[in-house]
Amino acid sequence: MKRRDFLKTATGAAAGAMVSGPAIFSSAKADARSETLLIVSESGPNNLDIHGVGTNVPGYEVSWNCYDRLIGHEMKAGPGGVPYYDRDKFKPELAEDMTISDMSATFKLRKNAKFHDGTPVTAKDVKWSLDRSVSVGGFPTFQMSAGSLKKPEQFVIVDDHTVRVDFATKDRLTIPDLAVIVPCVINSELVKKNATEKDPWGLEYTKMQTAGGGAYKVTKWTAGTEVILERNDDWVSGPMPKIKRVIWRMVPQAGNRRALLERGDADMSYELPYKDFQEIKANGKMNVVSLPFSNGIQYIGMNVTKPPFDNPKVRQAVAYALPYQKIVDAVLFGLANPMFGASADKPTEVAWPQPTKYNTDMAKAKALLAEAGYPNGFETTISFDLGFAVVNEPLCVLVQESLGQIGIKTTINKIPGANWRTELNKKEMPFYTNVFSGWLDYPEYFFYWCYHGDNSVFNTMSYKSPEMDKLINGARVAAASGDKAAYDKDVKGFVDLAFTDVPRIPLYQPYVNVAMQKNISGYQYWFHRRLDYRALVKA
Amino acid sequence: MLGLIGKRLMFAIPSLIGVVIVTFLLTRALPGDPAAYFAGPSADKQAIEEIRKKLGLDKPLIEQFFRYTADLAKGDFGNSLTTGQPVATEIRNRLPASAELTLLGLMVSVMIAIPLGILAATRPGSWIDHLCRVTTTAGVSLPVFFTGLVLVYVFYFRLGWSPAPLGRLDVFASTPPNVTGFYLIDSLIARDWEAFRSAFNQLILPTATLAIFSLAPIARMTRASMLAILSSDFVRTARASGLSPRAVIVTYAFRNAMLPVITTLSMTFSFLLGANVLVEKVFAWPGIGSYAVEALISSDFAPVQGFVLTMAVMYVLINLIIDILYGVIDPRVRLEG
Numbered sequence: 001m002k003r004r005d006f007l008k009t010a011t012g013a014a015a016g017a018m019v020s021g022p023a024i025f026s027s028a029k030a031d032a033r034s035e036t037l038l039i040v041s042e043s044g045p046n047n048l049d050i051h052g053v054g055t056n057v058p059g060y061e062v063s064w065n066c067y068d069r070l071i072g073h074e075m076k077a078g079p080g081g082v083p084y085y086d087r088d089k090f091k092p093e094l095a096e097d098m099t100i101s102d103m104s105a106t107f108k109l110r111k112n113a114k115f116h117d118g119t120p121v122t123a124k125d126v127k128w129s130l131d132r133s134v135s136v137g138g139f140p141t142f143q144m145s146a147g148s149l150k151k152p153e154q155f156v157i158v159d160d161h162t163v164r165v166d167f168a169t170k171d172r173l174t175i176p177d178l179a180v181i182v183p184c185v186i187n188s189e190l191v192k193k194n195a196t197e198k199d200p201w202g203l204e205y206t207k208m209q210t211a212g213g214g215a216y217k218v219t220k221w222t223a224g225t226e227v228i229l230e231r232n233d234d235w236v237s238g239p240m241p242k243i244k245r246v247i248w249r250m251v252p253q254a255g256n257r258r259a260l261l262e263r264g265d266a267d268m269s270y271e272l273p274y275k276d277f278q279e280i281k282a283n284g285k286m287n288v289v290s291l292p293f294s295n296g297i298q299y300i301g302m303n304v305t306k307p308p309f310d311n312p313k314v315r316q317a318v319a320y321a322l323p324y325q326k327i328v329d330a331v332l333f334g335l336a337n338p339m340f341g342a343s344a345d346k347p348t349e350v351a352w353p354q355p356t357k358y359n360t361d362m363a364k365a366k367a368l369l370a371e372a373g374y375p376n377g378f379e380t381t382i383s384f385d386l387g388f389a390v391v392n393e394p395l396c397v398l399v400q401e402s403l404g405q406i407g408i409k410t411t412i413n414k415i416p417g418a419n420w421r422t423e424l425n426k427k428e429m430p431f432y433t434n435v436f437s438g439w440l441d442y443p444e445y446f447f448y449w450c451y452h453g454d455n456s457v458f459n460t461m462s463y464k465s466p467e468m469d470k471l472i473n474g475a476r477v478a479a480a481s482g483d484k485a486a487y488d489k490d491v492k493g494f495v496d497l498a499f500t501d502v503p504r505i506p507l508y509q510p511y512v513n514v515a516m517q518k519n520i521s522g523y524q525y526w527f528h529r530r531l532d533y534r535a536l537v538k539a
Numbered sequence: 540m541l542g543l544i545g546k547r548l549m550f551a552i553p554s555l556i557g558v559v560i561v562t563f564l565l566t567r568a569l570p571g572d573p574a575a576y577f578a579g580p581s582a583d584k585q586a587i588e589e590i591r592k593k594l595g596l597d598k599p600l601i602e603q604f605f606r607y608t609a610d611l612a613k614g615d616f617g618n619s620l621t622t623g624q625p626v627a628t629e630i631r632n633r634l635p636a637s638a639e640l641t642l643l644g645l646m647v648s649v650m651i652a653i654p655l656g657i658l659a660a661t662r663p664g665s666w667i668d669h670l671c672r673v674t675t676t677a678g679v680s681l682p683v684f685f686t687g688l689v690l691v692y693v694f695y696f697r698l699g700w701s702p703a704p705l706g707r708l709d710v711f712a713s714t715p716p717n718v719t720g721f722y723l724i725d726s727l728i729a730r731d732w733e734a735f736r737s738a739f740n741q742l743i744l745p746t747a748t749l750a751i752f753s754l755a756p757i758a759r760m761t762r763a764s765m766l767a768i769l770s771s772d773f774v775r776t777a778r779a780s781g782l783s784p785r786a787v788i789v790t791y792a793f794r795n796a797m798l799p800v801i802t803t804l805s806m807t808f809s810f811l812l813g814a815n816v817l818v819e820k821v822f823a824w825p826g827i828g829s830y831a832v833e834a835l836i837s838s839d840f841a842p843v844q845g846f847v848l849t850m851a852v853m854y855v856l857i858n859l860i861i862d863i864l865y866g867v868i869d870p871r872v873r874l875e876g
Contacts, residue, residue: 053593137589223624225825249705251823256704259696265703422572
């Protein structure tokens with residue numbers, strides 16, 4: 001082709017494209033808008049596979065929507081009528097049937113289920129995926145062990161479409177643990193093809209692309225900028241989702257996320273500051289959902305191994321000197337469930353979280369402090385995680401001011417997010433605020449991690465009490481064997497003990513806050529607190 | 540000339556080696572344990588140790604360093620843990636975004652600042668001089684994130700003239716095929732007018748933010764150096780010889796006043812490139828600055844090292860270009876090592 005001819009054709013082609021271009025583009029754009037959900041949030045995933053090394057919380061959302069699990073939860077009406085996952089009711093997802101016997105559970109897989117690349121889902125894939133979750137180490141393996149799922153031998157292939165899970169011990173958390181995000185079913189042949197000797201489970205491959213059979217698949221991911229997900233039109237594990245495409249953009253600036261919502265450019269946003277959220281809620285132009293974290297509490301912790309906090313009287317004095325109501329009003333703008341100030345004659349319930357009987361009572365605090373031998377107070381340091389400074393910083397300032405009134409002088413120690421977990425693990429901070437919430441919503445689960453003498457990471461206070469351990473172990477055994485009377489007694493026992501010994505002072509149950517346009521419906525609350533795109537509808 | 544450039548580049552090598560060593564040690568000295576961070580909130584000690592092993596952080600420091608330099612020699616900057624991507628790819632993708640924004644910001648700023656500085660210098664004490672003073676003081680004293688937020692509030696939120704501050708392109712526009720990484724140029728090459736318009740509209744506010752901020756040093760420097768030149772002997776001679784004011788100012792005075800302006804320009808450019816983190820945050824711009832800061836917050840070593848190294852190389856190149864420009868503007872300046 002001569003140069004001149006080439007130029008002619010090129011210009012011709014370009015001119016053609018120019019004429020027809022805009023028209024096609026605009027109509028496509030209008031269509032795309034009505035079938036696409038635009039979500040904005042502060043941060044995005046760092047890994048598309050929950051089994052990966054150090055997958056962050058936004059990564060959980062991708063995994064939840066792109067992979068199927070054997071079972072999921074039914075929904076029930078939660079606070080304010082918002083659908084809330086039902087802890088006790090399971091529904092089939094990839095499995096069409098589940099039979100639980102004394103020491104095992106058998107799952108029959110859907111025969112027509114396929115992965116995104118068209119290969120049928122078989123029992124082999126399920127076993128491989130479950131083996132992977134208990135073998136890769138780190139968080140997934142840890143989460144599986146919380147339900148006594150520890151060894152690959154526990155997962156047995158019965159036939160091509162039947163899998164049996166054998167229980168290691170009787171544990172009431174085993175079945176719920178199969179419905180969390182971790183035990184997802186992965187396309188084993190596809191991943192094995194891309195695995196290497198150094199990486200036998202193919203973690204490098206699934207980090208960058210989804211290899212599942214869930215309702216959505218990731219079609220584009222630009223780390224730190226956006227994730228684009230398309231619906232899997234061949235999905236059979238539930239009713240076909242309404243949203244065809246999800247564009248999830250990272251917008252670091254909170255003010256801009258709010259502006260995008262209010263201008264109607266973004267459809268949904270979470271991680272809005274409490275103040276913004278309160279204002280959006282008040283002006284009523286948008287649908288807002290704000291629901292308490294299941295099994296979650298923000299608390300003030302004290303290291304009980306060192307003076308002055310080794311003295312329960314000191315801890316009680318602090319519990320009477322905290323400005324509870326001020327924290328809820330000024331820091332959270334009322335968006336929290338108080339975990340304090342229950343009336344003195346209220347009986348302890350078999351539930352968690354539940355409020356303590358502490359309230360702000362400076363006279364009592366002073367008296368207790370004098371009784372403990374610190375009539376003039378003492379000096380200490382209060383630490384918090386800068387990663388959640390929006391809440392933690394004003395909270396600590398209020399605590400500092402209030403404790404100053406009974407002579408306890410506190411210095412505030414801000415710890416960068418990257419360092420926070422290291423510091424928690426060391427268990428050396430004398431006095432700090434933190435939040436804990438468990439995926440599995442059972443009191444004994446919470447107490448096992450936070451108060452038991454086995455001293456897990458979350459027993460940040462290093463609290464050890466033989467009596468507490470006996471009650472927690474008792475409750476776990478009673479739950480497994482279904483002995484309700486013994487269970488109730490033990491739960492009430494450990495709640496009472498936790499409140500009188502107060503190694504940690506519950507402050508409030510935080511809320512998850514989501515704002516969306518009026519035409520978006522179908523939001524569901526899940527224990528992982530991320531979005532389930534499958535149920536969302538854009539009118 | 541080429542030999543001289545080669546010589547200059549040779550001299551840059553020791554400083555680059557120094558940068559590699561210092562960033563490596565500095566990132567290791569940061570507080571915070573990446574293993575604990577990436578093990579997740581519910582990890583126990585054993586899980587953290589497993590992660591540490593996987594990341595190779597259990598090895599002695601010197602071994603980690605040699606492994607790092609060996610990878611560097613192969614052009615491998617390592618993997619970012621927060622975004623999960625190879626650092627080299629990320630920097631390659633993000634640098635054009637920052638560069639496009641910074642260059643455009645600087646261009647706008649130069650187009651306003653230099654005439655403003657010249658006018659202010661030729662009429663000291665006049666209203667234009669006062670205008671120059673006020674704009675530069677305001678520009679430099681308003682923090683960039685504040686200017687950015689105000690612009691977003693007024694032009695996007697209130698007036699709705701500007702598109703949503705959602706990065707380089709409209710959410711529904713498709714990216715032009717990658718040639719230079721500069722969307723304005725790439726979309727022109729592809730003749731994708733829709734993408735060009737979208738990229739251009741997205742650029743307006745962040746560019747204005749950067750321009751307002753970088754106006755001050757350039758305008759002040761132009762004014763000061765013009766004032767000095769205008770009072771010098773050769774300008775008086777030129778005026779006395781009856782040359783037109785235009786010829787005196789543009790041909791004689793401005794050319795001589797340009798050297799310090801160029802220096803300021805290069806400083807402003809390299810400063811903006813690294814420091815427009817805040818602008819990138821406000822406009823959700825996928826640039827290199829916000830990338831580095833996020834990595835720093837999460838103790839993610841590889842991107843921080845990669846960022847510092849890239850910046851060091853950029854500084855070396857910019858300085859070289861400026862030195863060459865000196866020679867072009869003023870033949871008396873020699874390019875020497």
